[in-house]
Amino acid sequence: MSSLRANPLIDGLEPYDPKYLPARVMISANENTTDVPAEVRAAVLARLADLPFNRYPDPLANDLRDALAHTWGLERGNVIMGNGGDELLFNLALAFGGEGNALLNVPPTFSVYENNAQLTGTAVVNVPRRADFSIDEDAVIARASQGDVGLVIITSPNNPTGTLAGRAFVERLLDATRAVVLVDEAYSEFAAPGSSVADMVPAHDNLVVLRTFSKAYALAGVRMGYLLTSPAVVSELTKVRQPYSVDAVSQAIALEVVEHKEAFVPVIDRIKAQRAVLFEGINALSGATAYPSEANFLLVKIDDAIHAGVVWQRLFDAGVLVRDFSRGALTRNCLRVSVGTPEENAVFLSAFADALKG
Helix, strand or coil: CCCCCCCHHHHHCCCCCCCCCCEEEEECCCCCCCCCCHHHHHHHHHHCCCCCCCCCCCCCCHHHHHHHHHCCCCCCHHHEECCHHHHHHHHHHHCCCCCCCCEEEECCCCHHHHHHHCCCCEEEEEECCCCCCCCHHHHHHHHCCCCCCEEEECCCCCCCCCCCCHHHHHHHHHHHCCCCCEEEEECHHHHCCCCCCCCHHCCCCCCCEEEEECCCCCCCCCCCCEEECHHHHHHHHHHHCCCCCCCCHHHHHHHHHCCHHHHHHHHHHHHHHHHHHHHHHHHHHEEEECCCCCCCCCEEECCCCCCCHHHHHHHCCEECEEEEECCCCCCCEEEEEECCCHHHHHHHHHHHHHHHHH
């Protein structure tokens, strides 16, 4: 039997693996570990009761675009929906990458960015972060201003480090390059007020801001994300998006969440408070250091006396799943811990103390 004639662009590509394993306490995927509030679930079920399942959905989700545009003080033409942020990230690489257009990446960061570049035949230019995970701003701006860069991705708060990109830096970057600049704000609801750059969209045709319902709004299972950007960028993205990629059920659920977004504020505030509890609890232990974070997770460095992979296994054996980043060149011996409920965090801290002792 002859070998398969696969696309050469995927030769050697490592598929994205979220390492999603069953565990008693699952704090590995940066999910909101509290489900949607009861009143929001009731509103969703009422809306779904009248939804015709036999009809195709609005291909562009215009009711949802209108609701989000109103929320952000923009127009419908500034918003485009996607099947989770992942589809939008791929479409950006497809529309603004390819031969002759490089992706400027700032690792350590979300590995899917580089995967998308390979899938779309896009060269990757990495400008690594400094040892404290801050962005080398001058180096990024200097490289982005070169003519081969078609797409720059800045994640704020960054995954897995939890660090923010400064607004002044983003403004300088936008002024220095003709490339599309994506600021991935998937975790922005957990960050300090005023850190988002979404308000800059009307003034910059090349700015794209990614937001998602998966994290703060507890819809990871629904798959709904969106971009805030200029009509010119939206026009290019409509050329490459899959028709009907956002289904009618997801649109209906997201609409109710937008209309009831205030119901999520207590949960978001609790996650921020529990992030501080985890940070203090981890740093009180011997053998580990948690880095400050503006997201719903913490990056934790394990002392060199013990390998982080060993600690990960001990935690998993105790029923606690976290994410192992220890093999990354810039995250050596690190684990990432999502903020859970108070009960989950207490279980983790106890198991983590035991795992560090061995």
